Amino acid sequence: MLERRRWLFAVAALTPTLAIFAWVRLYPIIETLRLSLFKWDLISKKQPFIGFANFSQLAGDQRFQQALLNTTVIAFGVLIITVPLGMAIAGLIHYRMGSRLASIFETTTFIPYVVSLVPAAMAWKWIFDARLGPLNAFLGLFGISPLPWLFDPMLSVVCVIVLCSWQALGYAVLIYIVGFRNLPVSLFEAARLDGASGLQAFWHVAIPLLKPITLYVSVVTLVSGFNVYAQAYVLASDSQGAPGRQVRVLVMDILDNAFRNYKVGYAASEAVVMLAIVLLLTLVQFSLLRERGAK
Amino acid sequence: MTLSISKAAAVGTEARAAPRRRTLNIAIDAFLLLFCVLMILPLLFLVANAFKTPQEILAWPPTIIPQHPTLNNFFAVIGSTPLLRWIGNSIAFACLSSLCIVATSSIAGYILAKFKFRSLHIVFLIVLATAIVPFEVYMIPLYFQAQKLGLLNSTWGLLLGYLVMSFGIFLIRQNVVHAIPDELLEAARIDGAGEFWIFLRIVLPLLRGALAALAVLAFFQAWTAFAWPLTVATTQDSYTVEVGLALFQTGYTVDLGRLSAASALVLVPSVTLFVFMRRHFVQGISNSGLKE
Numbered sequence: 001m002l003e004r005r006r007w008l009f010a011v012a013a014l015t016p017t018l019a020i021f022a023w024v025r026l027y028p029i030i031e032t033l034r035l036s037l038f039k040w041d042l043i044s045k046k047q048p049f050i051g052f053a054n055f056s057q058l059a060g061d062q063r064f065q066q067a068l069l070n071t072t073v074i075a076f077g078v079l080i081i082t083v084p085l086g087m088a089i090a091g092l093i094h095y096r097m098g099s100r101l102a103s104i105f106e107t108t109t110f111i112p113y114v115v116s117l118v119p120a121a122m123a124w125k126w127i128f129d130a131r132l133g134p135l136n137a138f139l140g141l142f143g144i145s146p147l148p149w150l151f152d153p154m155l156s157v158v159c160v161i162v163l164c165s166w167q168a169l170g171y172a173v174l175i176y177i178v179g180f181r182n183l184p185v186s187l188f189e190a191a192r193l194d195g196a197s198g199l200q201a202f203w204h205v206a207i208p209l210l211k212p213i214t215l216y217v218s219v220v221t222l223v224s225g226f227n228v229y230a231q232a233y234v235l236a237s238d239s240q241g242a243p244g245r246q247v248r249v250l251v252m253d254i255l256d257n258a259f260r261n262y263k264v265g266y267a268a269s270e271a272v273v274m275l276a277i278v279l280l281l282t283l284v285q286f287s288l289l290r291e292r293g294a295k
Numbered sequence: 296m297t298l299s300i301s302k303a304a305a306v307g308t309e310a311r312a313a314p315r316r317r318t319l320n321i322a323i324d325a326f327l328l329l330f331c332v333l334m335i336l337p338l339l340f341l342v343a344n345a346f347k348t349p350q351e352i353l354a355w356p357p358t359i360i361p362q363h364p365t366l367n368n369f370f371a372v373i374g375s376t377p378l379l380r381w382i383g384n385s386i387a388f389a390c391l392s393s394l395c396i397v398a399t400s401s402i403a404g405y406i407l408a409k410f411k412f413r414s415l416h417i418v419f420l421i422v423l424a425t426a427i428v429p430f431e432v433y434m435i436p437l438y439f440q441a442q443k444l445g446l447l448n449s450t451w452g453l454l455l456g457y458l459v460m461s462f463g464i465f466l467i468r469q470n471v472v473h474a475i476p477d478e479l480l481e482a483a484r485i486d487g488a489g490e491f492w493i494f495l496r497i498v499l500p501l502l503r504g505a506l507a508a509l510a511v512l513a514f515f516q517a518w519t520a521f522a523w524p525l526t527v528a529t530t531q532d533s534y535t536v537e538v539g540l541a542l543f544q545t546g547y548t549v550d551l552g553r554l555s556a557a558s559a560l561v562l563v564p565s566v567t568l569f570v571f572m573r574r575h576f577v578q579g580i581s582n583s584g585l586k587e
Contacts, residue, residue, distance in 0.1 A: 031436035108331035119558030
């Protein structure tokens, strides 16, 4: 009887949230999966089922491949910069936890992460500007001739990576600081008594123990790297000012196909590819963690 | 005994190493300080540019500190664009989203943590599974839902994408599991308290910290949203700040001074808010998936 009353309360309390959840999360996710198997041009009523034709078309689509390549390069570029740097900075901040400046260090490294994307991208756009930007002025001090940072396809990918890493770094530092705090102090004392230097202790004790954190930060960084959009949109507009054309990324290609080219089913199949990548990355994380647990 | 000896030895070496350690500490502090300055340098540049005259913006080499600081850029940008309206839209959107997410997450998180029915466990697994699906993946169908409801170009349309947060439900559930003992709830039940009363008067007050963290997290998530507002809001009056600024900068004449002034107007309040809310924010983020 009591059990039944509790059950009724649980259902009644959960229903509104679950209804919203099903309506704005589950349904659109399933609808994306469904649309990816259909051909739909947004205007006509007909939505013929075409199986995996969208996906086989994707395989030969050069724009999509360019977008996928750019996005992958950006995601892994951000990862390679963010994770080691984040760990090192967090280690130093943790080491200086007693310092009066510690909270300043923590807050300042984290600010780029909460700053709105677009204003932040504008700030960097000026820095990278070929004619007016301080970066070229700075390089000029060393006799390096000005580079067209935002107009060269390769260099502009680098610029997007720098911007995204700048934003992602604060998050990595924060998570690593939490990780460092949770490490057993006794191990470091033991290492010190055995004559290990701070650097040796960091390398041989902290890094192996932080492996789960590293995995977590890596996957989060990669996944958000694959969602890159605003940064490319603002930073990499082409010479006519068309946003983001210089560095085509996945999200942009999806939105372009859906709302500019009216190929909704096709865009949905791209979204499914993106989902598959994200799921794959998450699975890799879980299996690596489990492997560690089994040892 | 051996322990105290080795400890004494360690203290001895420490005393000898003290001066070297001090220099090392100062060096690390200096390095970190330099690094922090580099991290916020782009933002300082942006704010500095906002005060520059048009001539100075185009000067080569670029100046760091404005030589003839002026407020003209700010007046110009407020006079010529609906920037204040965009800021208002963003604030309304972010506050409403934060409110909805806190409301839905608190009740769902509590129920999923404390009511142990098998069917609820399945619900929890579904919520958890959708947490990793990026927003951009299901944005297209969601757009058509908003269109059907006639919500395009409105705050409600923006809100549609940000009513619930899988991670928020997860966060609250973890907090309930850790912070609220079953005995407390049982005691209240024995005293004859109704389930809803228990939630309102016992659970919610105990969750204050976690709810504040989630509220701040949700606010910033909506405040920095880009792809969804860009798609849903297509009239100038319905833009959020992010969208307004992004489209403003792609205009045919890019006036860097005004652009910087607009950006600075957006940045300064959000950075200030963050500095005040830092503790909540940090707590919310560091809870994310690190605890089992």
